[in-house]
Amino acid sequence: MQPIIQVRGLEKTYATGFQALKGVDLDIRRGEIFALLGPNGAGKTTLISTVCGIVNATAGTVTVDGHDIVRDWRAARSLIGLVPQELTTEAFESVWATVSFSRGLFGKPPDPAHIEKVLKDLSLWNKKDSKVMALSGGMKRRVMIAKALSHEPRILFLDEPTAGVDVELRRGMWEMIGRLRDSGVTIILTTHYIEEAEEMADSIGVISNGRIVLVEDKAALMRKLGKRLLTLQLQNPLESIPAELAGYPLTLSGDGRELVYSFDTQDDQTGIARLLRKLGDHGIDFTNLHTEESSLEEIFVSLVKERA
Structure with missing residues (x-):
């Protein structure tokens, strides 16, 4: 049309x-x-x-x-x-x-x-x-x-x-x-x-x-420009992110009790599944998890800054 x-x-x-x-x-x-x-x-x-x-x-x-x-x-x-x-x-x-x-x-x-x-x-x-x-x-x-x-x-x-x-x-x-x-x-x-x-x-x-x-x-x-954050509340605090997980975009909270994984909204779930298996292999247990998705406002601000 x-x-x-x-x-x-x-x-x-x-x-x-x-x-x-x-x-x-x-x-x-x-x-x-x-x-x-x-x-x-x-x-x-x-x-x-x-x-x-x-x-x-x-x-x-x-x-x-x-x-x-x-x-x-x-x-x-x-x-x-x-x-x-x-x-x-x-x-x-x-x-x-x-x-x-x-x-x-x-x-x-x-x-x-x-x-x-x-x-x-x-x-x-x-x-x-x-x-x-x-x-x-x-x-x-x-x-x-x-x-x-x-x-x-x-x-x-x-x-x-x-x-x-x-x-x-x-x-x-x-x-x-x-x-x-x-x-x-x-x-x-x-x-x-x-x-x-x-x-x-x-x-x-x-x-x-x-x-x-x-x-x-x-x-x-x-879907294309948004980001998601997966936050894992750890059962036992970590002093640092293990070297075996260095390939993942992870950040650790100051008290070591939360591990945050950042990924694109267009990504499939295989990346998350691999991460969770990797954590299990290294004995890193978590008690809770939740995800957050970028708002349109965050995408807009990012676009304008990039253009500027």
């Missing part, structure tokens, strides 16, 4: 001479949740803003569901909903009025039933008549999402959507985003909460210094 968004050779250099994007190539599949991760200043917001037609590219092309964002901008933009980082709402309007107005900007006829559904999904229904200026920061963030969904887009960009939102509301947003994906909406998410990407994303893209470092299915990325 053709990707719903295709980016080829995208570059952006600002008037100051700063090059925010450097030859970005990117495909985003239809109906997936794609998490774009990167440190501050990596180019995430510039990339999103260019795809949405807010920032003009210096070079390269972008197509949205086959529509070039420059030559066929009206059709391309009608497919996109954007929730920007900054809170920009009509402070003196009611929630209902500002969301309904956003729908009209895209030439859509009034649809009170759709607006009602969006507000209820975002737990804003009881605030529909409240002025936006009277809402909390978290509720204003939800109003921004409601505005982006008002014209029923097929692609939704969420630039730090849960910034300033409490944990309970964040979980509610995750559930709503999952339902949107299930209905066929493609979600592109940027976030500093790596657990959001780990919880929701189907695919992960990492951008650093204006370049795409990698794009990978989340599960495959965590």
Whole structure:
């Protein structure tokens, strides 16, 4: 299936001479949740803003569901909903009025039933008549999402959507985003909460210094780049790791009571089985064991450091 968004050779250099994007190539599949991760200043917001037609590219092309964002901008933009980082709402309007107005900007006829559904999904229904200026920061963030969904887009960009939102509301947003994906909406998410990407994303893209470092299915990325630690609690403490075990990536705790074996998540279990047999051969008994797996945050930090 053709990707719903295709980016080829995208570059952006600002008037100051700063090059925010450097030859970005990117495909985003239809109906997936794609998490774009990167440190501050990596180019995430510039990339999103260019795809949405807010920032003009210096070079390269972008197509949205086959529509070039420059030559066929009206059709391309009608497919996109954007929730920007900054809170920009009509402070003196009611929630209902500002969301309904956003729908009209895209030439859509009034649809009170759709607006009602969006507000209820975002737990804003009881605030529909409240002025936006009277809402909390978290509720204003939800109003921004409601505005982006008002014209029923097929692609939704969420630039730090849960910034300033409490944990309970964040979980509610995750559930709503999952339902949107299930209905066929493609979600592109940027976030500093790596657990959001780990919880929701189907695919992960990492951008650093204006370049795409990698794009990978989340599960495959965590299998490929993740690490596991097998910790053995020893029955009797060791003073040092025996020379016969020097070929294994082992570390011994300071008190000699824990032996830690590090291995790749893509490795099979034969390495562990060999290690345990070797320990038994040398009379090293253990009373307990447990494993830990790298989080997406650890993989992301490692990738960015490696790129730097």
